[in-house]
Amino acid sequence: xxxxxxxxxxxxxxxxxxxxxxxxxxxxxxxxxxxxxxxxxxxxxxxxxxxxxxxxxxxxxxxxxxxxxxxxxxxxxxxxxxxxxxxxxxxxxxxxxxxxxxxxxxxxxxxxxxxxxxxxxxxxxxxxxxxxxxxxxxxxxxxxxxxxxxxxxxxxxxxxxxxxxxxxxxxxxxxxxxxxxxxxxxxxxxxxxxxxxxxxxxxxxxxxxxxxxxxxxxxxxxxxxxxxxxxxxxxxxxxxxxxxxxxxxxxxxxxxxxxxxx
Amino acid sequence: xxxxxxxxxxxxxxxxxxxxxxxxxxxxxxxxxxxxxxxxxxxxxxxxxxxxxxxxxxxxxxxxxxxxxxxxxxxxxxxxxxxxxxxxxxxxxxxxxxxxxxxxxxxxxxxxxxxxxxxxxxxxxxxxxxxxxxxxxxxxxxxxxxxxxxxxxxxxxxxxxxxxxxxxxxxxxxxxxxxxxxxxxxxxxxxxxxxxxxxxxxxxxxxxxxxxxxxxxxxxxxxxxxxxxxxxxxxxxxxxxxxxxxxxxxxxxxxxxxxxxxxxxxxxxxxxxxxxxxxxxxxxxxxxxxxxxxxxxxxxxxxxxxxxxxxxxxxxxxxxxxxxxxx
Numbered sequence: 358x359x360x361x362x363x364x365x366x367x368x369x370x371x372x373x374x375x376x377x378x379x380x381x382x383x384x385x386x387x388x389x390x391x392x393x394x395x396x397x398x399x400x401x402x403x404x405x406x407x408x409x410x411x412x413x414x415x416x417x418x419x420x421x422x423x424x425x426x427x428x429x430x431x432x433x434x435x436x437x438x439x440x441x442x443x444x445x446x447x448x449x450x451x452x453x454x455x456x457x458x459x460x461x462x463x464x465x466x467x468x469x470x471x472x473x474x475x476x477x478x479x480x481x482x483x484x485x486x487x488x489x490x491x492x493x494x495x496x497x498x499x500x501x502x503x504x505x506x507x508x509x510x511x512x513x514x515x516x517x518x519x520x521x522x523x524x525x526x527x528x529x530x531x532x533x534x535x536x537x538x539x540x541x542x543x544x545x546x547x548x549x550x551x552x553x554x555x556x557x558x559x560x561x562x563x564x565x566x567x568x569x570x571x572x573x574x575x576x577x578x579x580x581x582x583x584x585x586x587x588x589x590x591x592x593x594x595x596x597x598x599x600x601x602x603x604x605x606x607x608x609x610x611x612x613x614x615x616x617x618x619x
Numbered sequence: 620x621x622x623x624x625x626x627x628x629x630x631x632x633x634x635x636x637x638x639x640x641x642x643x644x645x646x647x648x649x650x651x652x653x654x655x656x657x658x659x660x661x662x663x664x665x666x667x668x669x670x671x672x673x674x675x676x677x678x679x680x681x682x683x684x685x686x687x688x689x690x691x692x693x694x695x696x697x698x699x700x701x702x703x704x705x706x707x708x709x710x711x712x713x714x715x716x717x718x719x720x721x722x723x724x725x726x727x728x729x730x731x732x733x734x735x736x737x738x739x740x741x742x743x744x745x746x747x748x749x750x751x752x753x754x755x756x757x758x759x760x761x762x763x764x765x766x767x768x769x770x771x772x773x774x775x776x777x778x779x780x781x782x783x784x785x786x787x788x789x790x791x792x793x794x795x796x797x798x799x800x801x802x803x804x805x806x807x808x809x810x811x812x813x814x815x816x817x818x819x820x821x822x823x824x825x826x827x828x829x830x831x832x833x834x835x836x837x838x839x840x841x842x843x844x845x846x847x848x849x850x851x852x853x854x855x856x857x858x859x860x861x862x863x864x865x866x867x868x869x870x871x872x873x874x875x876x877x878x879x880x881x882x883x884x885x886x887x888x889x890x891x892x893x894x895x896x897x898x899x900x901x902x903x904x905x906x907x908x909x910x911x912x913x914x915x916x917x918x919x920x921x922x923x924x925x926x927x928x929x930x931x932x933x934x935x936x937x938x939x940x941x942x943x944x945x946x
């Protein structure tokens with residue numbers, strides 16, 4: 358385990374340097390995730406004039422937190438892995454004594470570190486425009502929220518990596534992720550908090566993995582009422598399920614990859 | 620003791636077939652048909668520790684497929700492979716630490732960072748201590764003559780420099796078995812020679828076993844005493860390069876510079892006239908009767924210069940591949 362830690366430490370350092378080479382692109386990537394902040398204004402206006410379960414201030418805080426959570430949980434492994442398989446760049450990595458997935462995990466984490474100052478800058482501008490969006494989470498809320506953010510990132514990575522492994526069979530595995538993203542957009546809480554959904558829809562969606570990728574961590578950070586036990590239990594269930602699927606697809610995929618000429 | 624053992628190795632690929640036109644497209648979509656293409660069949664050989672062996676064959680002959688089976692990237696359809704005592708396809712850590720595969724057309728260095736960063740990753744992946752990493756880096760970068768290039772972004776390196784650093788990255792963990800697939804592809808003559816010299820020195824210094832494919836015969840003649848010839852997936856020759864020359868070139872090349880032009884039919888009486896350009900003639904003459912033929916030429920023709928050489932190895936191997944058999 359210590360050996361793996363040392364390997365990942367070096368990977369993290371090198372990929373951080375690599376991400377800094379793309380600092381200009383990083384700004385664009387941060388800006389491409391502005392959807393929650395754009396919706397912030399819309400929902401605040403709607404809440405001020407209509408009947409909604411959240412106040413305009415609550416909406417402002419919700420979407421600022423959703424922006425931060427989404428920035429910290431963004432994953433693109435489907436496109437990277439697909440490219441590796443199609444271009445044959447996976448082969449040299451398979452000949453090294455380290456699971457190739459660690460390259461992706463550490464490059465995502467390194468990107469997060471490199472992205473942090475830009476996220477802070479955008480959040481700062483948002484707070485200048487909407488000072489009422491500022492909030493101070495409780496200690497327990499912050500702690501649980503951060504755990505949920507880290508777990509949410511892990512779950513999203515695991516799900517997308519599992520989709521990415523389909524690249525062993527089809528050259529366009531990212532199409533699966535794009536379809537998934539459409540549902541994610543509705544039910545993760547990026548477009549609207551789950552409170553605005555009908556009760557039945559909300560009850561069903563809470564058993565899917567989607568709300569645990571954005572809504573759940575946001576709710577914990579803001580102190581919105583959530584079923585903590587059910588939340589973490591559902592996250593654990595989906596993590597376990599996708600973990601098993603991931604390892605099975607990986608083994609089958611490797612057989613297929615080697616069968617087709619690697 | 621053999622470090623690489625291959626017995627009756629075979630690999631069959633399923634290839635989808637499609638007819639042109641609408642009907643073919645729809646048929647291909649709804650009811651796809653496949654044909655099994657044998658890429659490698661019945662290949663057997665053994666390579667001892669420290670040997671440098673050339674692996675030759677035309678494009679699509681099965682060289683890369685065989686190399687990929689030896690490294691564990693491809694599972695064989697049939698047969699047995701053992702490399703350094705391991706079944707490659709199990710990809711055990713102990714096995715992976717002892718081998719390397721360099722593919723001339725693929726790179727593992729990170730394009731936008733200095734090569735040193737990629738090398739640090741490799742050192743970490745193979746769990747090299749900082750001391751050992753520095754020591755090997757010093758030795759290998761000196762041998763390759765790339766010490767000054769390691770801090771430059773990879774994209775700024777010339778093709779030759781990049782290939783040398785690729786080799787450095789692939790050898791940092793000091794593998795016992797090197798599989799090299801076209802390591803000099805696209806390099807200029809100087810860079811090719813430098814890579815060749817390095818591989819020779821590396822082999823002598825570390826007693827590494829090398830299996831090398833290359834389309835440049837200079838690589839093979841400089842590095843390998845033994846060659847394997849593969850043709851349409853089957854091994855057609857396994858032996859010394861020199862024996863190949865003796866077996867497939869029972870003739871010698873005789874070049875004449877004549878004092879004046881002679882008609883073709885007048886020259887053809889001395890043997891197989893390969894080419895005639897102005898006053899330069901090139902013959903292929905059997906080893907038996909060579910002396911008599913030369914004596915006759917000197918007596919009957921006005922010869923300014925005469926040379927007798929073995930035909931180039933490329934030509935010999937080309938003839939073997941054309942005939943499809945070395946038996």
